[in-house]
Amino acid sequence: MPHEMSRAELLEAQIRTDPGMVKTYGTPEMQPTTTVGIQAEMREKKRNRLVIVYVLLIIVGLLGLSFALLDDAGIKKYRETADPAVVTVTRVAPASNEEAIYVTYEYDQTMYTNVYAGKAPKDRYSTGNEITVYVSRKNPQVLMMDLLGRFLWLRNISLALICVGVVLIIIRIFRKKLKNTRV
DSSP: OOOOOHHHHHHHHHHHHHHHHHHOOOEEEEEEEEHHHHHHHHHHHHHHHHHHHHHHHHHHHHHHHHHHHHHHHHHHHHHHHHHEEEEEEEEEEEOOEEEEEEEEEEEEEEEEEEEEEEEEEEEEETTTTTTEEESSSSSSTTTEEEOTTTTTHHHHHHHHHHHHHHHHHHHHHHHHHHHOOOO
């Protein structure tokens, strides 16, 4: 009378003939006799894949932080080669989530009218407001509003990603150390 396989035995037979298992351990005869070792190794592989995700979090965070800091450095450099000027907003043109700001000003005894100064959040400026911009010494029609720190949100998210990635890696190392020191 043939032995009828239990559900657990059937599952184990499926696991042992799985192509991934055969690739890792060889034929079912060469595989370990219990699935405990196999399950432990599979958990370890999963944890190692998670470490890769943690490292990717750190890398993405570093890239975002670098972009935000380079943007601030570029704005600071521009401000060194430009003159601050108080100008009058002459037109506010609505865009999708922002508004285009146009200004009129006098620079180096020349009057400039309706020059594009940049974009700003909706309802921040209205016609007649006086704002400070930085006028390029080389080309007075090139303006920049004070946008230092405009990617502050990116910097904060990047720092959070870096911190989360580092903390998760530290937890992983700590758990591994605890596992190895158990009695």
